[in-house]
Amino acid sequence: MEEETKQARTGWLLSAPALAILLLAASGPLLVVLVYSFLVKGQYGGVIWTFSTEAWFEVLFTRDIFSDEVTLADAHLAIFWRSVKLSLMTTAIAFAVGFPTAWFIATRPPNRRALWLFLITIPFWTNLLIRTFAINEVIRNEGILNTLMIRAGLIERPIQILYTDTAVLIGMAYVYLPLMVLPLFAAIDRFDMRLLEAAYDLYASRWQVLRRIILPLVKPGIVAGSILVFVPSLGAYVTPRVLGGGKNMMIGNFIELQFGQGRNWPLGAALSMLLLAIVMVALLIYVRAAGRGTGHG
Amino acid sequence: MSDPDAVEARHVVKAFGQGEVAVRALDDVSVGIRRGEFFTLLGPSGCGKTTLLRLIAGFEAPSSGAILLDGRDITALPPNRRPINTVFQSYALFPHLTVAENVGFGLRMQGKPRTEIETVTARMLALVRLEALAKRKVAQLSGGQQQRVALARALAPQPRVLLLGEPLSALDLKLRKEMQIELKRLQHETGITFVFVTHDQEEALTMSDRIGVMSAGRILQIGPPREIYTRPANRFVASFIGETNFLPARHAGGRVTLDAGGELTVEGGPEGRVTVAVRPEQVRLVAPDEPGALPATIRDLVYFGTDTHCHLALADGTEVVARLQSSASGDPGLEPGQPAGLRFAPGAVQLLGD
Ligand SMILES: Nc1ncnc2c1ncn2[C@@H]1O[C@H](COP(=O)(O)OP(=O)(O)OP(=O)(O)O)[C@@H](O)[C@H]1O
Numbered sequence: 001m002e003e004e005t006k007q008a009r010t011g012w013l014l015s016a017p018a019l020a021i022l023l024l025a026a027s028g029p030l031l032v033v034l035v036y037s038f039l040v041k042g043q044y045g046g047v048i049w050t051f052s053t054e055a056w057f058e059v060l061f062t063r064d065i066f067s068d069e070v071t072l073a074d075a076h077l078a079i080f081w082r083s084v085k086l087s088l089m090t091t092a093i094a095f096a097v098g099f100p101t102a103w104f105i106a107t108r109p110p111n112r113r114a115l116w117l118f119l120i121t122i123p124f125w126t127n128l129l130i131r132t133f134a135i136n137e138v139i140r141n142e143g144i145l146n147t148l149m150i151r152a153g154l155i156e157r158p159i160q161i162l163y164t165d166t167a168v169l170i171g172m173a174y175v176y177l178p179l180m181v182l183p184l185f186a187a188i189d190r191f192d193m194r195l196l197e198a199a200y201d202l203y204a205s206r207w208q209v210l211r212r213i214i215l216p217l218v219k220p221g222i223v224a225g226s227i228l229v230f231v232p233s234l235g236a237y238v239t240p241r242v243l244g245g246g247k248n249m250m251i252g253n254f255i256e257l258q259f260g261q262g263r264n265w266p267l268g269a270a271l272s273m274l275l276l277a278i279v280m281v282a283l284l285i286y287v288r289a290a291g292r293g294t295g296h297g
Numbered sequence: 298m299s300d301p302d303a304v305e306a307r308h309v310v311k312a313f314g315q316g317e318v319a320v321r322a323l324d325d326v327s328v329g330i331r332r333g334e335f336f337t338l339l340g341p342s343g344c345g346k347t348t349l350l351r352l353i354a355g356f357e358a359p360s361s362g363a364i365l366l367d368g369r370d371i372t373a374l375p376p377n378r379r380p381i382n383t384v385f386q387s388y389a390l391f392p393h394l395t396v397a398e399n400v401g402f403g404l405r406m407q408g409k410p411r412t413e414i415e416t417v418t419a420r421m422l423a424l425v426r427l428e429a430l431a432k433r434k435v436a437q438l439s440g441g442q443q444q445r446v447a448l449a450r451a452l453a454p455q456p457r458v459l460l461l462g463e464p465l466s467a468l469d470l471k472l473r474k475e476m477q478i479e480l481k482r483l484q485h486e487t488g489i490t491f492v493f494v495t496h497d498q499e500e501a502l503t504m505s506d507r508i509g510v511m512s513a514g515r516i517l518q519i520g521p522p523r524e525i526y527t528r529p530a531n532r533f534v535a536s537f538i539g540e541t542n543f544l545p546a547r548h549a550g551g552r553v554t555l556d557a558g559g560e561l562t563v564e565g566g567p568e569g570r571v572t573v574a575v576r577p578e579q580v581r582l583v584a585p586d587e588p589g590a591l592p593a594t595i596r597d598l599v600y601f602g603t604d605t606h607c608h609l610a611l612a613d614g615t616e617v618v619a620r621l622q623s624s625a626s627g628d629p630g631l632e633p634g635q636p637a638g639l640r641f642a643p644g645a646v647q648l649l650g651d
């Protein structure tokens with residue numbers, strides 16, 4: 001008995017540094033943001049130390065300055081909705097491109113795989129801003145894509161891609177693709193290719209092999225890749241800013257606005273907390289989905 | 298015209314790779330497997346057994362030649378359109394499905410109604426005695442149980458032909474013997490044509506209706522176990538299946554003169570330079586001075602329980618092994634160094650051309 005309590009105490013003591021870092025580095029800033037979201041905004045930014053739920057109210061509603069009439073904050077909801085929609089679409093595109101890529105790499109001879117994986121991760125070693133401007137260069141009206149298509153006679157006038165949701169999607173899918181490919185590769189690499197022949201032998205069509213055998217067995221990789229793409233997409237800031245322009249804001253840009261020109265720190269803080277909540281809910285749904293049906297791996 | 302074979306390979310060639318590095322895994326293989334028979338492909342490692350099986354299943358296409366099923370050319374059909382199922386050496390069970398789901402998989406893919414899938418699955422599980430494990434995930438099964446699931450899964454769609462690619466090789470000896478009996482029973486009960494692959498000659502002899510002996514991409518001999526054992530077509534078959542004494546000799550008109558000295562009378566067989574093949578259990582030890590016996594000297598005696606192997610040397614040093622049934626005491630009453638006479642049982646001598 002005595003011995004056990006002592007052991008427990010030493011255990012706590014040993015994990016104290018880790019706990020301290022967790023508390024200071026992770027929970028601390030979050031706590032600050034949480035507190036700020038319940039304060040009154042300062043005239044020129046900053047906060048006034050008075051308790052208020054005004055910021056949280058502002059997230060969803062607007063009060064007419066003249067009549068005090070309360071209406072839903074359509075603009076805010078639209079931004080949230082666009083962010084979620086674009087992130088889901090980014091995840092879908094990254095999967096559609098990433099799955100064949102990961103499959104291709106996993107089925108190369110082992111001595112070649114490292115090279116392919118390295119090629120996939122090259123963009124990772126490059127600054128995000130530079131990569132985003134590279135995409136900008138490709139898709140802008142006088143950019144490579146439009147110039148080539150005009151030269152080839154496919155189109156007469158440049159297509160406006162830059163500063164549209166399409167541009168944001170292309171940019172985010174490109175930037176986060178490695179995050180999808182790597183976990184998918186790990187899952188496919190563990191997949192026993194002999195099962196394909198077994199299924200094919202048992203009258204499964206190619207589509208059925210994919211749906212009934214491959215997808216269920218690489219599901220952990222799909223879930224991991226989707227989380228890794230969806231979560232940063234939702235909070236993306238640089239890509240929508242550079243490729244989406246001022247009109248196509250996502251949550252990240254909107255939050256930044258509140259801390260900058262908007263001079264509404266409490267609203268920014270409340271929006272941040274809301275973003276965090278959405279991410280948590282998304283994670284929970286994913287983890288649930290991953291836990292079901294796949295009792296192994 | 299007679300009934301077509303269940304499966305037939307016609308002049309099948311399968312080459313892997315190109316040019317310098319090309320391997321001829323199958324080199325003009327022709328074989329007909331009869332309906333309802335237990336046919337075994339037997340041969341040493343790398344002789345092309347698995348390749349032939351994969352061609353029949355449809356996983357590989359022949360470089361030339363044709364595969365026929367019930368007389369119909371199926372060379373161009375993919376595996377999922379051939380009514381042929383495979384029991385894989387690695388079992389290849391689907392780990393995310395239960396035992397019952399694995400067994401029902403083929404029927405499900407064929408779009409059979411659910412009630413039919415359920416009844417057939419239940420019947421198959423009963424056939425391999427796994428009813429109690431229907432709801433388990435396959436990862437929780439022992440090797441022997443996985444083997445049975447693989448069998449039930451392949452049998453459930455009632456294929457015209459069942460291919461078994463060395464499915465017993467991963468099992469320990471006792472389980473292996475059990476599964477051999479089980480396989481024979483299943484084949485008997487289902488009446489399905491079985492094509493079985495093994496490199497274990499004993500397994501092939503005990504289980505098969507007919508055996509096809511393969512070597513280096515060719516089929517050397519096809520026949521029932523007894524015929525393969527007693528009348529091997531050539532030296533390879535004779536040495537691969539069971540043990541055989543080979544004695545170089547010359548044959549002219551029924552009289553065989555051994556290079557080691559001594560004469561034998563035979564009926565038929567090739568003339569000129571030949572090899573005399575005789576199984577150790579057909580060699581008898583007699584008194585050294587018995588007329589017509591080959592003179593030899595005992596070199597060594599190895600006790601095997603049921604029998605004793607007696608290694609002897611002929612006059613020129615050629616080694617001959619005689620298998621003697623052990624006596625009640627286990628003592629053959631022989632000593633190394635002792636002289637002995639050798640006789641071969643009538644009809645047991647086989648002449649092989651060079
Ligand atoms: N996919 C392939 N590519 C190249 N060569 C191959 C391929 N498959 C088989 N071979 C070659 O073909 C020959 C026959 O192989 P196969 O697997 O049919 O032999 P096996 O009789 O089944 O041998 P084992 O008893 O060892 O399983 C071997 O020399 C092998 O190296």
Ligand SMILES: [Mg+2]
Pocket residue numbers: 346347348463
């Ligand atoms: Mg093989």
